[in-house]
Amino acid sequence: MDAPILQQAPKYPVFTLGSDSPPTPYQLLDPDGALAVPAAPLGDTEALAALRAMLLGRRFDERCVNLHRRGLMVTLAPGIGQEACSVGSVLALDRSRDYFVPQYREAAGQLLHGLSLRQAFLWHMGSPLGFHIPPGLCMLPFQAAVAGQLPHAVGLAWGFRLQDQNRVVVVHFGQVNVYNLLLYDKVLVTRQAMLALQERLTA
């Protein structure tokens, strides 16, 4: 993919942590499958490519679940039912320079962003080779430690900004990640890293 497909991102509702009101879902389709917005954000070709990527992710996860049930895989966190989240965000990226930072349920998006099926399978088989990111692939490896990917993604984005590089970093995380980030060690690690960097920059 040479250029971002979504030239103009739709305005998503912002959910403030601790707020009483639940977030308003952003819906493109109504429960009957009819278009709920005036115009489709993707053309037919782009929508088909997205669907293909989602189906590849679904087949990959289903195959992994089967192998896992037969004891042939180790850690497994399938993304079945949430393929659109990772595929949608990857569609907005320029694969040659923007980074995709996954947690562990984003196989569909990772495959679309350029991860090979072999590499994806290797990780689930417990091979350290699964963590090797080939040169040119703008992606960090899967992350099993909840919220561990967040400081990495922030550091990456910050580094690009300091170097005036016009690159986007997208990071995925689940609901519990937010609490891990706020309550546990990650916030301390991130804060410490930020302070150390600030010190170096102002020295």
Ligand SMILES: Cc1ncc(C[n+]2csc(CCOP(=O)(O)OP(=O)(O)O)c2C)c(N)n1
């Ligand atoms: C640092 C850390 N603490 C605890 C766990 C155990 N653990 C594995 S998955 C998980 C829940 C994560 O939930 P969420 O962030 O909502 O993502 P989901 O798996 O539901 O997609 C926890 C607590 C872990 N992997 N890492």
